[in-house]
Amino acid sequence: MKRIASFIFLLVGSYLQAQPNQGLLGEYFYGDKFDKKVATRIDKQINFHWDQHNKPINGLGENYFSVRWTGQLYIPEAGMYYFSVTADDGAKIWVNGVLTVDAWEQSGHPKTRTTEYVTGPRNRTYLPGKQWVDIKVEYKNAWAKADMVLYWETPYDIKSDLGSQGLFRKIIPAKYLSPQSKTPPIISASSRQSSIQRKPALSGKASAKPSTNPTVNPAPGTSTPIETVRLEKGKTIILQQVQFAQSSYVLLPESFPTLDRLVTTLKEKPSQRIEISGHTDNVGDARLNITLSEYRAKQVANYLTKRGIPVDQIDTKGYGGQRPIANNNQENERAKNRRVEILAL
Structure with a gap:
């Protein structure tokens, strides 16, 4: 079964690698109110470590800024997903319209000392498979170094005996991210009515x-x-x-x-x-x-x-x-x- 699951993931990965416009739309702001936009760009992944030698973007320093990433996330199979962040100073994640991770006020004391490296909570979310869902990530940095990394654990990862310990969390690859909305499949009235009246068991049910x-x-x-x-x-x-x-x-x-x-x-x-x-x-x-x-x-x-x-x-x-x-x-x-x-x- 593991070989079959691995093969399916390889097929999905091959398909996604061929898709253009990978990544998320990143909007960079001065301050933490998201009201003074400085620049916009496409970021392939959320995996950043900024400091005085590596500033986030032209027009921003390493202190007192925020970023909002938006787009869509491809869900390869239905099941439970764990999302987590490493954020200094704070971050929030919305997946499919639901606030999944809230690590906004968990780190440091802005402007009084160098804020500490903080790993945000790992929240589980059930997601339907083989479709794109909305994702939004907000990040803020107040002072000194700035770190922001977005991770997930897929149902395939969690099936491992050690998966629940977070040992298999991975940075979300660019091939699963898109800055543009994907067109949903057309569902006929008859098939929609069928989906309403008959709801099969969740993937992974006994x-x-x-x-x-x-x-x-x-x-x-x-x-x-x-x-x-x-x-x-x-x-x-x-x-x-x-x-x-x-x-x-x-x-x-x-x-x-x-x-x-x-x-x-x-x-x-x-x-x-x-x-x-x-x-x-x-x-x-x-x-x-x-x-x-x-x-x-x-x-x-x-x-x-x-x-x-x-x-x-x-x-x-x-x-x-x-x-x-x-x-x-x-x-x-x-x-x-x-x-x-x-x-x-």
């Missing part, structure tokens, strides 16, 4: 056969579709029209009208806090289901915050298959357990 559970009655406080009910404290609402690409947390366009109505409701009630919870059925590995449900909830939250809803107005949780509202032994009922809910706090 089994596609659901475990045997007794019939489950809905929890107290019956959930109601958002189209007919306004937010009421203590009441749970099912976002029935919110759908995701199969086995991923990428929102499908048919979700947007419902989420836009939710945005309007929250703007009318700026003091109303909500909890967004993701849920799955019981098919496959329970741990992966919890992770997927958590990132689906975060993706909904990200949609709301991009449209003006304050972050502190929203909580997110992923429950996986822990809170079924229907019988998991029948597919037509099991589908009801794959949902996103809103609880008015």
Whole structure:
């Protein structure tokens, strides 16, 4: 199996090496507010070590600057990915619209001493395979030396017994980075409907056969579709029209009208806090289901915050298959357990 996986990676690598415009768009700013742009260029990788002899770009010194890299990242196979940084002074990473690494305030004391070499947290993210996803990286340096390196561990790396220790993290190669948006594949209405109604197990799940559970009655406080009910404290609402690409947390366009109505409701009630919870059925590995449900909830939250809803107005949780509202032994009922809910706090 390892030989087959290696061969697949070689094929993917050969294809990507032939692609033009590799790397990310780097925007270089004076200061750390991203409001005084000095220059723009394409950086093949994020792997930099700057000092007084090696300045980041013409027009910037080695002190008090920031960089924002944007573009797309190719995901060679579906599964869990670990992202990490080595940053002096601070960095953030967004992958597929979700804040994945936040090491912004973890290093040094600007302008009082030389800041220390800091390794940022390694956060895991489930990503769908064989497609391009958005990536954004922000970096700041306050004083003296400046280091910024972006790493990942792919599912193939993590399969090793030592993978979870970070020993196999690698600098993301240029062939997996693009400064330009890639055109997504055209999906017919029939195939999209199929992807909504039938969601196979996540890559790497132990089994596609659901475990045997007794019939489950809905929890107290019956959930109601958002189209007919306004937010009421203590009441749970099912976002029935919110759908995701199969086995991923990428929102499908048919979700947007419902989420836009939710945005309007929250703007009318700026003091109303909500909890967004993701849920799955019981098919496959329970741990992966919890992770997927958590990132689906975060993706909904990200949609709301991009449209003006304050972050502190929203909580997110992923429950996986822990809170079924229907019988998991029948597919037509099991589908009801794959949902996103809103609880008015």
